[in-house]
Amino acid sequence: MDQIPALARVFAYLSLLTIGGGMAAYPEMKSLVVDVHHWLTNEQVIHIYSVGQMAPGPNMMMVAAMGERVSGLAGAAVAALAFFVPTGILTFGVGRLWNKLAGWPWRDSIQKGLGPVAIGLAVAGLITFGRGSITGWVTVVIGLAVFTLTLQTKINPALLILGGAIVGVVALR
Amino acid sequence: MTFLIIGATSFGGGVVAYLRNALVTKKKWLDDDHFLELMSISNTLPGLNATNMSILAGDRVGGTLGSFLAMLGMCVPGFIFMTVAGFLYGEQGDRPLTTAALRGVAAAAVGLLSATWFSIGKKSVKGFYDAFIILAAVLGVNYLKFSVPVVLLAVGALSIFIHRPAKQHPPEKDSEWIRFLH
Numbered sequence: 001m002d003q004i005p006a007l008a009r010v011f012a013y014l015s016l017l018t019i020g021g022g023m024a025a026y027p028e029m030k031s032l033v034v035d036v037h038h039w040l041t042n043e044q045v046i047h048i049y050s051v052g053q054m055a056p057g058p059n060m061m062m063v064a065a066m067g068e069r070v071s072g073l074a075g076a077a078v079a080a081l082a083f084f085v086p087t088g089i090l091t092f093g094v095g096r097l098w099n100k101l102a103g104w105p106w107r108d109s110i111q112k113g114l115g116p117v118a119i120g121l122a123v124a125g126l127i128t129f130g131r132g133s134i135t136g137w138v139t140v141v142i143g144l145a146v147f148t149l150t151l152q153t154k155i156n157p158a159l160l161i162l163g164g165a166i167v168g169v170v171a172l173r
Numbered sequence: 174m175t176f177l178i179i180g181a182t183s184f185g186g187g188v189v190a191y192l193r194n195a196l197v198t199k200k201k202w203l204d205d206d207h208f209l210e211l212m213s214i215s216n217t218l219p220g221l222n223a224t225n226m227s228i229l230a231g232d233r234v235g236g237t238l239g240s241f242l243a244m245l246g247m248c249v250p251g252f253i254f255m256t257v258a259g260f261l262y263g264e265q266g267d268r269p270l271t272t273a274a275l276r277g278v279a280a281a282a283v284g285l286l287s288a289t290w291f292s293i294g295k296k297s298v299k300g301f302y303d304a305f306i307i308l309a310a311v312l313g314v315n316y317l318k319f320s321v322p323v324v325l326l327a328v329g330a331l332s333i334f335i336h337r338p339a340k341q342h343p344p345e346k347d348s349e350w351i352r353f354l355h
Contacts, residue, residue: 016219017321019329023286027314028321044262047275050282051258057251058223064252068259076256080248087220088228088244092237095229098214105338111217113333116303118216120310121325122290126283127315133279142277146284151292161281168277169270 003071004078006037011063011082018087020118022060026125039070046132054158058084138171192226202234223247306332 010032017025026049034042048069052062060083067079101107134143146160196203203211211233215225224247231243265271298304306328313324 017325018219018221019325020216020222022221023290024325025321031320046279048259048262050275050279051262052255053282053285054278055251055254055258057247057254058221060221061248061251061255062258064255065259065262068256069263073256076252076259080252084220084224084244084248087218088224091215091218091220091225091228092232092240094218095211095214095232106333109333109336109338111213112336114217114329115297116306117310117325117329117332119290119294119297120307120328121314121321122286123294123307124311124314124321124324126286126290127311129286130283133276133283135276139276139280139283142280143284143287146281147288147291148284150285150288157285160285161278164277164279164281164284165274166277168274168280172273172276 003037003039004074007067007070007075007078008082010037011067011079012086014063015083015087017121018060019114019121021122022058023125023129024118024121027128030128033066040066042132044069046129049129050133050161054161138167142167192223192230196230196234203230207233302332302335306335 014025014029014032017028030042030045033039033045040048045066048062048065051065052059055061061080063079063083064076067075067077069075071078130143134140142164146164149155149160150157193208197205197208208230211226211229212222214229215222218225224244227243227247228240231240233239235242262271294307298307309331310324310328313319313328314321319327
């Protein structure tokens with residue numbers, strides 16, 4: 001229970017880094033959750049994040065599972081609220097202001113400028129994530145297969161993730 | 174209600190595609206231009222596109238209450254799913270079978286996320302500066318080991334500066350050119 005305020009702090013802070021998507025915050029999340037607070041091991045973070053890819057709705061709802069591991073149901077609720085409410089309020093406010101900013105020349109600059117930053121941070125997050133989860137030739141094959149199938153076909157991604165689980169059970173035991 | 178259905182059925186990410194299908198194609202609450210405009214706001218702000226879009230679209234459709242309900246509908250199913258997943262993981266996560274399955278899931282997630290960002294990158298990277306900014310962010314986080322907020326502020330400021338508003342060119346330039354031709 002004593003971890004609740006720390007959970008709220010960490011996940012509210014992480015939510016502010018998610019420019020362009022949750023992956024941008026991944027390296028910082030790993031260092032806070034694993035190295036600073038010792039709530040989970042690196043492997044557990046990777047597992048929970050991966051399962052989050054199958055969840056309905058926003059994938060970053062996996063913060064609830066992390067909160068659950070740390071402090072049970074209350075932890076899940078606090079982590080999710082801390083992660084989604086502050087940025088939610090920000091979005092709501094800016095959404096109302098946005099049209100008033102239409103004539104402001106920097107509005108376009110900010111929008112165009114943050115695009116490549118978001119991609120860069122996502123790639124950085126992906127590298128951090130991949131270093132922990134691509135560990136041998138089987139995982140390389142799974143990763144490449146899913147990469148190709150996602151780009152070439154319209155298979156639901158959740159099914160591909162499930163496929164990864166099945167291959168894992170057969171080949172990685 | 175619509176958002177609750179999307180929240181419950183949009184498995185495997187790509188929530189934005191589900192939202193567009195429901196809001197623009199089926200319900201006709203927003204037109205395509207409107208949707209793209211909201212999308213660009215969602216991308217610029219921190220927070221996930223799925224929830225940001227729900228909040229913005231909910232506000233346009235049903236005001237403050239609509240916005241709140243949209244966000245709630247989007248989040249509750251996933252919250253239940255992931256809380257249960259967290260609990261089960263605690264109970265069963267150490268079994269060799271579970272670990273093997275999760276290692277497969279993690280590898281598949283790498284492939285999926287790479288593909289997603291590969292397509293986004295292919296569509297939106299224009300020119301040398303954008304590529305340079307991406308590289309700077311990656312090097313900053315992964316190799317120089319700066320923390321994400323430091324990189325976000327430094328590289329973000331640089332990138333916004335590169336894309337700073339163009340100075341208004343005085344119209345004389347054109348006439349000078351025309352004079353030169355004569």
